[in-house]
Structures are given as C-alpha cells and as structure tokens.
Amino acid sequence: MAKKKTLFECQACGYQSSKWMGKCTNCGAWDSFIELTKEQIEATKELAKASPSQVKAITDIGEDRVERVSTHIDELDLVLGGGLVTGSLVLVGGSPGVGKSTLLLKVCANLAKDGKKVLYVSAEESSGQIKLRANRIEANHPNLYLMNELILENIIAHVQSEQYDLLVIDSIQTIYSNEIPSAPGSVSQVRAVTFELMRLAKAQKLPIFIIGHITKEGAIAGPRVLEHMVDTVLYFEGDSSKELRLLRGFKNRFGSISEVGIFEMTKKGLVSAKNIAKRFFDRKHTTAGSAATVVMEGSRPIILEVQALVAESGYPTPKRSATGFDASRLTMLLALLEKKLELPFNQYDVFVNIAGGIKIGETAADLAVIAAILSSFRNRPLSAETLFLGEVGLTGDIRDVMMLDQRLKEAASQGFTKAIVPSKPLQKIPLKTFVVDSVEKIIDWM
Ligand SMILES: Nc1ncnc2c1ncn2[C@@H]1O[C@H](COP(=O)(O)OP(=O)(O)O)[C@@H](O)[C@H]1O
Ligand SMILES: [Mg+2]
Structure with missing residues (x-):
C-alpha cells in the first residue's frame, strides 16, 4: 500500500513542510502548522503550475507604459508614487478601526466623480452600513457600486461582465474561493484569492485595492505570503484612539517607498493632515x-x-x-x-x-x-x-x-x-x- 503523503503549512507565512513543527523554521511563529487535506495539496500544486512562456532578448522587448490616475487624495497619491497605476494590485493593511474602509470608500467616490465606474466589494459590512459611512464622508455617487459578496468566483464573474475602472475588496480575509476547501482567512485561501485577483488586475488592466487586517505583531493576520504577490503594500500606522494616521509604503513596484502619507481622522473621513510637524x-x-x-x-x-x-x-x-x-x-x-x-x-x-x-x-x-x-x-x-x-x-x-x-x-x-x-x-x-x-x-x- 502506498504511504499517504502528508503536507503541513504554516498559517503565518505559508511555509510548507512534510513534518509538523511546533515552531516555524521560516518565520518563527509558534503552533502555526496545520495539516493540508488531499484537496488542498492538489490546489497548491495547481497554483504552482504555470504555462511555458516565450523567451526574448531584452533588446527586443518594449517597456510597459505605466499609466496613473489620481485618487484626489494627495497623501495617498504621494505614497503610491504619484497616483494609482492601472492594472496594479495594492494591499492596504492596518489594525481594525484605523480607517482602511473609510479611506478606500473615499477613493472610490473620488474616482466615481471623475466619471469612472467603481465597484466596492464588502464581505465585512452590509451595504446599509457602508451607505451610512458614505453619507458621513460624502461619498455618494451613481458611478459607485456596492456588492455584498463573500465568494470570489461570483465577484470575478461580475467584474468580467461589466467594465469597471476600480475594484476594492474589503477584506482579503473574509473573501473565499469555492475551489479551495479551507476556511476563509487561511493561508491557502488568501493565497488563492490574491493570485486570482492579480490575474484579474493584469487581464483587465483594472486597478484593485485589497484590504487586509494586521495583527498586533504587525503581520497580515495569517498570510504574509500576500506581500510577495501584490504590486504595492501600504500599511496604516497610528493609534485608533488618536486622530493622526500614517500610511507607509512597504513595497512598491511602481515607485519609491520613502514617502509617508499623513492623515487625520475627522467626522468627514480621513483627510490629509495639515501642519503635521x-x-x-x-x-x-x-x-x-x-x-x-x-x-x-x-x-x-x-x-x-x-x-x-x-x-x-x-x-x-x-x-x-x-x-x-x-x-x-x-x-x-x-x-x-x-x-x-x-x-x-x-x-x-x-x-x-x-x-x-x-x-x-x-x-x-x-x-x-x-x-x-x-x-x-x-x-x-x-x-x-x-x-x-x-x-x-x-x-x-x-x-x-x-x-x-x-x-x-x-x-x-x-x-x-x-x-x-x-x-x-x-x-x-x-x-x-x-x-x-x-x-x-x-x-x-x-
Ligand atoms: N461618526 C463618526 N465620526 C468620526 N469618526 C468616526 C465615526 N464613525 C467612525 N469613525 C471613525 O472611523 C474609524 C473606523 O474606520 P474604518 O474605516 O471602519 O476602519 P477599518 O476599515 O480600518 O477597520 C473608527 O475608528 C472611528 O475613528
Ligand atoms: Mg473596515
């Protein structure tokens, strides 16, 4: 009888091992290994498969044109390196209550006012709750669409059938793919969902923001794997009991990470902080x-x-x-x-x-x-x-x-x-x- 193949995965960093470990040798997390089921192992293999691509001399390759749109939030444009790059996947991380949903809803409204068609997908709050926030921060516009959805396949099918100019996913830990048999928020789920969103962004030249919660230790809850997959990673810093927030670039494929966005949480949402010194x-x-x-x-x-x-x-x-x-x-x-x-x-x-x-x-x-x-x-x-x-x-x-x-x-x-x-x-x-x-x-x- 063939021996059953087992595979364990760290829920903090995604490191895989054939043996269970009490402490992850890759990221140092304790008690983070779970055994993957047969279906999960298959799905992991599926992700690793890539179609063979053409090989060309670098001299024969034309450069990609980087197109940017302004979010009309100066501090955010600054951190993004001069505006949002079309077709890029941007992760916005931060602790609960720091203002991720507030900032991105405002971005949606600003682009909608520019004549862009925008979709905000929430798997966390009801549309009614988001409407309340929209009223408070003046984010109502007929070009801004809300979708309450947890299943990735439904989101992708909808986005492919309509032509959107911006997509926001709130949050990566609550969306799940039907193809992956593990719980939302687990490494396998988050990895698969991010991978599919990346494909969607590139195929449709659609900029996508994904919101991720981070734990006290500063890592995206569970999956740090995310940081490697996306184009840009921005983290919110600051005390949710105080008004001031910093938005720091951690990784940016389209710009420098030296600038920091400084915001103030007001009744009308997150606004660029004046006289910050x-x-x-x-x-x-x-x-x-x-x-x-x-x-x-x-x-x-x-x-x-x-x-x-x-x-x-x-x-x-x-x-x-x-x-x-x-x-x-x-x-x-x-x-x-x-x-x-x-x-x-x-x-x-x-x-x-x-x-x-x-x-x-x-x-x-x-x-x-x-x-x-x-x-x-x-x-x-x-x-x-x-x-x-x-x-x-x-x-x-x-x-x-x-x-x-x-x-x-x-x-x-x-x-x-x-x-x-x-x-x-x-x-x-x-x-x-x-x-x-x-x-x-x-x-x-x-
Ligand atoms: N009526 C209000 N007036 C001013 N600030 C509010 C009001 N309601 C909520 N907030 C602020 O919004 C924050 C929640 O922001 P939110 O975007 O939901 O955070 P996140 O999505 O990062 O969890 C709260 O911490 C609070 O400071
Ligand atoms: Mg939120």
Missing part, C-alpha cells in the same frame, strides 16, 4: 522622562515625544519594553549607559514609548531616548524648549544625522530654542545648538 507632539508641560526629537518621514520632518519610565525592579531580570522603538536598540543603549556612565540600570525596569502611536525607524532619535531615560532615572524634567538629535554608536560616540538643517529649521519654527546635536548645522538657524560628541557629555549638559 507639531501634530504628534502635544506636551503642554514638561515632566521627568520626556524628551523631544525630530524624525524624518520621507522628506518631511515630524516632531515626536519620546517617553521613558525607569523604576526600581522587583525581578531578578529587570524588564525592558519599547513601544514604537526598536527593543534591541533600547537594550544596547541601556548597556552603554551602564558601562559608560556607571549607572545601575541592571536593577531598574525601563519602559520607552513614542507618543502618538508612531514607530521610529531611524537612529537619529537615540539621543532623545537616552535623554528621556536619564531624565526619568534622576526624576528631573528636561526643558520643554530643548530638542535631542543624534545617533549613538556602540562606543558611546554621538554620530551625525542626515538632514540636520531641515530638522532644526522645523523645530525652530515650532518654538524650540535649544538643540543638543552631534554637529553644528550648516545654515544659520534661529536656535541655540550644543554639540555633544559622546554620551558622557550629555550628563555634563544635564
């Missing part, structure tokens, strides 16, 4: 453990508040926790403070938080993190008009940051009068600068 920073009075810095989001400077809490630890191994800041970088900075300044941080719990739900992705905020930690440790507030900029190296040296002048100009225009920096700015900026070249100097300054 100071929006994330609302420190009214200074308290110990708070330090200001400027990060660059694409080409735009944003002032952020770094908060730290240092408290005597009741544990043999003290706690370290960072929200919006790289946790291993925090550990490194603390080790450095311990060694260079001989501070007993091994007996203290340290928590660092970036106010406003923003994630800092650059090293220029290191000095502000150190300043906030020292301020909390000594229980001494820092001046509210002082700003900290600088990358901290492993040897305790403070290194230059890029676009220093631009950051300082922004800070000066927002009322900061002093800045602790690794080097003098090149231009004359109405703000006093103190140059520090090592972490020891910071203590002297304080």
Whole structure:
C-alpha cells in the first residue's frame, strides 16, 4: 500500500513542510502548522503550475507604459508614487478601526466623480452600513457600486461582465474561493484569492485595492505570503484612539517607498493632515522622562515625544519594553549607559514609548531616548524648549544625522530654542545648538 503523503503549512507565512513543527523554521511563529487535506495539496500544486512562456532578448522587448490616475487624495497619491497605476494590485493593511474602509470608500467616490465606474466589494459590512459611512464622508455617487459578496468566483464573474475602472475588496480575509476547501482567512485561501485577483488586475488592466487586517505583531493576520504577490503594500500606522494616521509604503513596484502619507481622522473621513510637524507632539508641560526629537518621514520632518519610565525592579531580570522603538536598540543603549556612565540600570525596569502611536525607524532619535531615560532615572524634567538629535554608536560616540538643517529649521519654527546635536548645522538657524560628541557629555549638559 502506498504511504499517504502528508503536507503541513504554516498559517503565518505559508511555509510548507512534510513534518509538523511546533515552531516555524521560516518565520518563527509558534503552533502555526496545520495539516493540508488531499484537496488542498492538489490546489497548491495547481497554483504552482504555470504555462511555458516565450523567451526574448531584452533588446527586443518594449517597456510597459505605466499609466496613473489620481485618487484626489494627495497623501495617498504621494505614497503610491504619484497616483494609482492601472492594472496594479495594492494591499492596504492596518489594525481594525484605523480607517482602511473609510479611506478606500473615499477613493472610490473620488474616482466615481471623475466619471469612472467603481465597484466596492464588502464581505465585512452590509451595504446599509457602508451607505451610512458614505453619507458621513460624502461619498455618494451613481458611478459607485456596492456588492455584498463573500465568494470570489461570483465577484470575478461580475467584474468580467461589466467594465469597471476600480475594484476594492474589503477584506482579503473574509473573501473565499469555492475551489479551495479551507476556511476563509487561511493561508491557502488568501493565497488563492490574491493570485486570482492579480490575474484579474493584469487581464483587465483594472486597478484593485485589497484590504487586509494586521495583527498586533504587525503581520497580515495569517498570510504574509500576500506581500510577495501584490504590486504595492501600504500599511496604516497610528493609534485608533488618536486622530493622526500614517500610511507607509512597504513595497512598491511602481515607485519609491520613502514617502509617508499623513492623515487625520475627522467626522468627514480621513483627510490629509495639515501642519503635521507639531501634530504628534502635544506636551503642554514638561515632566521627568520626556524628551523631544525630530524624525524624518520621507522628506518631511515630524516632531515626536519620546517617553521613558525607569523604576526600581522587583525581578531578578529587570524588564525592558519599547513601544514604537526598536527593543534591541533600547537594550544596547541601556548597556552603554551602564558601562559608560556607571549607572545601575541592571536593577531598574525601563519602559520607552513614542507618543502618538508612531514607530521610529531611524537612529537619529537615540539621543532623545537616552535623554528621556536619564531624565526619568534622576526624576528631573528636561526643558520643554530643548530638542535631542543624534545617533549613538556602540562606543558611546554621538554620530551625525542626515538632514540636520531641515530638522532644526522645523523645530525652530515650532518654538524650540535649544538643540543638543552631534554637529553644528550648516545654515544659520534661529536656535541655540550644543554639540555633544559622546554620551558622557550629555550628563555634563544635564
Ligand atoms: N461618526 C463618526 N465620526 C468620526 N469618526 C468616526 C465615526 N464613525 C467612525 N469613525 C471613525 O472611523 C474609524 C473606523 O474606520 P474604518 O474605516 O471602519 O476602519 P477599518 O476599515 O480600518 O477597520 C473608527 O475608528 C472611528 O475613528
Ligand atoms: Mg473596515
């Protein structure tokens, strides 16, 4: 008798293995493997099959023309690289309530007003619920069609029979294909649905937005496989309890990913946030453990508040926790403070938080993190008009940051009068600068 062939698949990243594993060797997720049924294995093979294509010399190939349409939402156009590319598949990810449905319904309405025919497919909310939102954000237009549907085949059949200029799928985790016998939201389903949508986008030159929910850890719930399949991946960041949201490009086959869209959630929906520099920073009075810095989001400077809490630890191994800041970088900075300044941080719990739900992705905020930690440790507030900029190296040296002048100009225009920096700015900026070249100097300054 032939041995039954088994195949297991990680529900977090789609990695397949002939053996069950407690921890995925590919993405590190725990307890994420499920055994695929015979039908699922067949379906996986089906997806892998591709028809043989023609081979040509690169010199004989003409380039694809990239056509773009404006969504009439400046911040979104910016992140997309100058507008939406026709025939592209764009994934918009974010945590629940961050504003994915709101933004894309508005995009639909804007294109509908341009004379385009638009279909919004929802497998999450009833048409009546979407209508309520449309009333609130002024998205009513006869060219905008709603479809309540869960089954992919029905959506594709309908889209093929009508000529649409834009399709929105809300959400990828709730739509399923009849051909795949596993539950909606599972890796096999999400992969198959995305694959079919990609084909549809290319065949009909139809731009498609797909909405995906992401888990707390920041991955699209279940399938990270999605990121590799689509043309563009945009993620929403921000606290759903606050109004400001960032839309960050994570991957873009048609543009750079350096720009970030900044939105504000208002009664009328998500609107481009004006005067953003100071929006994330609302420190009214200074308290110990708070330090200001400027990060660059694409080409735009944003002032952020770094908060730290240092408290005597009741544990043999003290706690370290960072929200919006790289946790291993925090550990490194603390080790450095311990060694260079001989501070007993091994007996203290340290928590660092970036106010406003923003994630800092650059090293220029290191000095502000150190300043906030020292301020909390000594229980001494820092001046509210002082700003900290600088990358901290492993040897305790403070290194230059890029676009220093631009950051300082922004800070000066927002009322900061002093800045602790690794080097003098090149231009004359109405703000006093103190140059520090090592972490020891910071203590002297304080
Ligand atoms: N009447 C309202 N006024 C202002 N904001 C609202 C109102 N109703 C809902 N919202 C905002 O819209 C958000 C929901 O956005 P939504 O687009 O449904 O998010 P997602 O699709 O990402 O889950 C809520 O977090 C809330 O902030
Ligand atoms: Mg939604």
